[in-house]
Amino acid sequence: MAKKGGLMKWLDERLAISELWRVMMSEYYLPKNINFLWSFGVLTMLVFVILVVTGIILLMYYKPDSKLAFDSVNKTIMMDVSYGWVFRHTHAVGASIMFLVLFIHMARGIYYGSYKAPREVVWVTGFILFVLMSATAFTGYLLPWGQMSYWAAQTITTLFEKIPFIGPDLVIWIRGNYIVEDATLTRFFALHVTLLPALILVFTVIHMYAVRIVGSNNEDGIPMTKEEKKKNGIPFWPVFMSKEFFVMSVFLLFFFYLVFFNYGFAMDPINFQPANYLQTPPHIYPEWYFLAFYEVLRGFFFSETLGLIAFVASMFLPLFLPWLDRSPIVSGKHRPLFRIMFWIFIIDFVFLTILGKLPPTGLFAWLGFIGAIVYFIFFFSLPIISFIEKKQVASGGGQQ
Amino acid sequence: MAEEKVSRRDFLLYAIGGWAAVGAAGVLYAMYKTWEPLPEVKAQATVTFDLSTVKPGQIKVVNWRGKPVFVLRRTPDMGKCENRSILDEYTVVVGICTHLGCIPNWEAEKKIWHCPCHGGEYDACGRNIFGPPPRPLDIPPFKLEGTKIILGEAGPEYQKMMKG
Numbered sequence: 001m002a003k004k005g006g007l008m009k010w011l012d013e014r015l016a017i018s019e020l021w022r023v024m025m026s027e028y029y030l031p032k033n034i035n036f037l038w039s040f041g042v043l044t045m046l047v048f049v050i051l052v053v054t055g056i057i058l059l060m061y062y063k064p065d066s067k068l069a070f071d072s073v074n075k076t077i078m079m080d081v082s083y084g085w086v087f088r089h090t091h092a093v094g095a096s097i098m099f100l101v102l103f104i105h106m107a108r109g110i111y112y113g114s115y116k117a118p119r120e121v122v123w124v125t126g127f128i129l130f131v132l133m134s135a136t137a138f139t140g141y142l143l144p145w146g147q148m149s150y151w152a153a154q155t156i157t158t159l160f161e162k163i164p165f166i167g168p169d170l171v172i173w174i175r176g177n178y179i180v181e182d183a184t185l186t187r188f189f190a191l192h193v194t195l196l197p198a199l200i201l202v203f204t205v206i207h208m209y210a211v212r213i214v215g216s217n218n219e220d221g222i223p224m225t226k227e228e229k230k231k232n233g234i235p236f237w238p239v240f241m242s243k244e245f246f247v248m249s250v251f252l253l254f255f256f257y258l259v260f261f262n263y264g265f266a267m268d269p270i271n272f273q274p275a276n277y278l279q280t281p282p283h284i285y286p287e288w289y290f291l292a293f294y295e296v297l298r299g300f301f302f303s304e305t306l307g308l309i310a311f312v313a314s315m316f317l318p319l320f321l322p323w324l325d326r327s328p329i330v331s332g333k334h335r336p337l338f339r340i341m342f343w344i345f346i347i348d349f350v351f352l353t354i355l356g357k358l359p360p361t362g363l364f365a366w367l368g369f370i371g372a373i374v375y376f377i378f379f380f381s382l383p384i385i386s387f388i389e390k391k392q393v394a395s396g397g398g399q400q
Numbered sequence: 401m402a403e404e405k406v407s408r409r410d411f412l413l414y415a416i417g418g419w420a421a422v423g424a425a426g427v428l429y430a431m432y433k434t435w436e437p438l439p440e441v442k443a444q445a446t447v448t449f450d451l452s453t454v455k456p457g458q459i460k461v462v463n464w465r466g467k468p469v470f471v472l473r474r475t476p477d478m479g480k481c482e483n484r485s486i487l488d489e490y491t492v493v494v495g496i497c498t499h500l501g502c503i504p505n506w507e508a509e510k511k512i513w514h515c516p517c518h519g520g521e522y523d524a525c526g527r528n529i530f531g532p533p534p535r536p537l538d539i540p541p542f543k544l545e546g547t548k549i550i551l552g553e554a555g556p557e558y559q560k561m562m563k564g
Contacts, residue, residue, distance in 0.1 A: 155501075173432075177441050178465035187435065277466050280502045282517045 024212065025237035029229035031218040038216065039247040040105040045204070046248055047098045050255075052197065054091040057084075062143065064189035066182040069145035070274040086259070092266040093259045095137050099289035102130060110321065111342055113330040114217040120322040122214065125207040127319045132200050134290070134315075139192040141287065142185060146271030151284045153188070154180045154277075162308050179277055221330025283359065291356030292349050292375075298356070299372030301365045310372055317379045324379055327386035328393050337385045345378035446552035451490055459506050461495065464551045468495040468503060469540055470513075471549075474524055478511055481525035483561055484539065492549065493526035493537035504537075513537070 012018050030038070061081055063072040077084040106126070109115055115123035142153045157174050161167045176183030215229060224233075234240055258265075265288070270281050286294050296314040300307035317324075325338075332339050352371045358364050447464045454460050454473040462469040472491040474481070486492050495513075497504050502517035512529070513522040520531035527536040543555030 172437060173435055175437075176435055177437050178445070179467070181441075181466065183438065183441070278468060278503060280500070280517070282502070284500070 021237075024208075025241075026235055027230075028212050028236040029226065029233040030216045030236060030240050031222075031224055031229055031233045033219045033222075034216065035219060036247060037104065037108040039244050040101055040108065042241075042244050043101045043248065043251055044098065044105060046251070047094055047101055047255075048200070048204075051091060051094045051098065054087045054094060055193070055197075057087045058091055059193060064143070064186050066145060066185050066275070069143060069185060073144045074272065089263045089267070090259050093255070093263050095140065096266045096287065096289065097255060097258070098133060099137070102133065103289070106130065106318070107346065109217075110318075111332040112217055112219060113221050113325075113332060113335075115321045116221075116325065116330050117322070118214045119211075119217060121210045122207065123322055124319065125203050125210060129200060129203050129207060131315075132196055132203065136192060136196040136200065137287070137289070139188040139196065142180075142188045143192065144271060145185065145275045146268075147273045147275055147279075147281050148268045148271040148284070150180060150275030150277070151280055152286060153184065155284055157184075159308060159311075162305060181277075217330070219331060219333055221334070223330075285357055288353060288357075291354075292352040295352040295356035295368050296372040296375055298360045298365075299352075299368035299370075301360060301369065310376075314372075314375055317376075321379075321382070325382040325386055327389040329389050335385070335389065337388065338382075341378050341381050341385065344374065348374040348378070446550055448548055448550050450548050451487065452547040454490070456489075457508075462551065464494075464540060467540075469493070469551060470495040470506070470526075470537075472506075472524060478524035483564065484525045484527070484536070486542070486549070486557070487544070487547070491524060491526055492539060492542060492551075494540050495537070497533055498528070498535050498537060499531070499533040 008017070058077060061072060061076050061084065063069055073088070077088050109123065109126070138152075138156065142149045157171055157180065160171050160174060163170060172178060174184075175181065176187060215224065215226065218224070285291065293311060293314050297307045297311035300310055327335065327338070329335050332342055348371055352368070352375065355364060355368050355371060360368060445465065447462060447469075449460075449462050449471065451471065451473070454471055456473050457475045459470060459472045462471060470491070470493050474485075474489050474491060481491060484491065495503055497515040497517065497520055499515065499518055499520050502515050504513035504515040504520070504522060506512075507514050511524050513526070515521070515531070515533070518532050520533040521529050522533070522537055523529050525536070526539070528534070539558070539561065540551050541554040542558050543550040543553040544557055
């Protein structure tokens with residue numbers, strides 16, 4: 001934006017683009033004590049762009065009709081359309097990897113206390129983006145109309161049946177039929193390609209705006225004013241982004257390695273059988289990114305209702321992190337107690353993810369129960385840790 | 401005078417706001433209604449089936465709301481089926497395993513339903529007798545008209561059965 005030629009000057013006079021560029025890019029400063037984990041936010045945007053581009057191409061051949069959907073994906077797109085398979089595999093792998101990047105981005109936020117004041121809005125909008133992304137993944141998974149698509153949608157919509165009073169009617173309303181059928185497919189399709197991506201865009205804008213107002217957190221959780229960051233930090237453009245481009249390149253190598261050589265994890269073999277409402281596959285399981293939450297649901301194997309409450313709680317508890325954790329110490333780097341609980345939580349999350357794919361019988365059922373309890377212990381330990389740390393800080397101990 | 405002006409402005413604001421709320425509620429209601437099952441789907445909510453077409457010992461499968469309903473005409477050696485019997489000799493159950501939703505198969509020699517997924521077993525009354533199923537096979541809401549059964553409508557016999 002250094003040169004102000006004809007067109008740029010003309011636009012600037014009408015849209016103040018150089019001011020916008022300064023606020024969003026060249027005069028948005030980041031501290032120097034950050035590490036490569038801070039690059040995952042931009043990576044989610046990169047994956048989102050990949051998903052939108054591949055999605056638009058798929059949209060041109062996909063047919064949202066229960067009689068045509070399966071063949072339009074598995075025959076037309078996979079066999080007839082030139083390079084159609086590349087776009088399908090990229091879209092499927094992209095959806096999966098989006099969650100990997102999101103989980104790392106969120107875990108970084110939790111570890112370094114990025115959800116704390118004054119960044120609550122950044123955390124909350126980020127959480128809403130996670131929920132929207134989950135809804136998009138879930139609705140999109142039905143579209144190929146294979147056995148796994150069908151029974152995942154059937155099982156998840158059945159969960160709403162347990163809501164008191166309105167449950168059974170609500171399920172029929174969501175499906176538009178007594179079972180998952182054509183009506184369900186077309187409305188999931190509509191949500192997947194219009195409303196949900198539009199909402200994701202809106203919340204991404206709010207998320208980025210909010211982080212530019214309060215500024216980036218850093219490894220030590222030290223509060224810094226914009227002037228301090230300007231003096232000691234780096235501008236987002238071009239310094240941070242030039243580093244980001246390197247991370248992107250490495251990431252894309254990994255990503256396209258998966259797309260071309262190891263896409264199987266995003267393509268369940270059972271889903272290559274067309275949906276059949278009279279035959280349930282022997283084992284139904286969600287995609288890997290929902291397995292941990294799914295295992296919390298199954299963990300309470302002795303009570304369906306309790307399992308369901310735990311499932312909903314496990315998804316929505318992270319939203320309340322800024323209010324569960326009121327400790328004056330921001331970064332996990334300076335919180336030994338918190339650090340122990342954080343790593344237990346991460347290990348537990350991986351443990352639940354692995355367990356979610358195993359049959360829920362015998363010892364596995366009990367391990368699932370223990371795993372689910374540990375998941376909640378992390379969140380409920382936060383007020384206690386905050387209380388201890390508040391005392392430490394008040395008595396002059398602890399580091400800031 | 402000043403007070404009167406404010407209240408006049410407030411009145412207009414409430415009037416506009418209220419009118420807009422009515423409009424928004426109407427639009428939301430219409431949107432809600434668009435998601436309801438279509439008439440052609442609702443028409444399939446009930447299915448009529450003539451029980452007398454089933455021979456003793458035979459089993460027929462009726463499709464009701466996309467679910468298989470097993471109609472079994474029991475022979476005397478299959479038991480009385482206390483509170484689960486329709487017209488004294490029929491077992492009418494939703495053919496979906498209460499464990500994880502698979503569809504059990506009828507094994508004529510053993511006179512049981514056997515679920516291929518996790519080995520659950522149900523007797524000729526639809527009661528779970530072995531394996532992981534937590535409860536007997538569900539009985540669909542029904543109404544009797546002579547030997548005809550209407551699935552999807554709760555008649556007096558069904559209500560009596562549900563009360564225990």
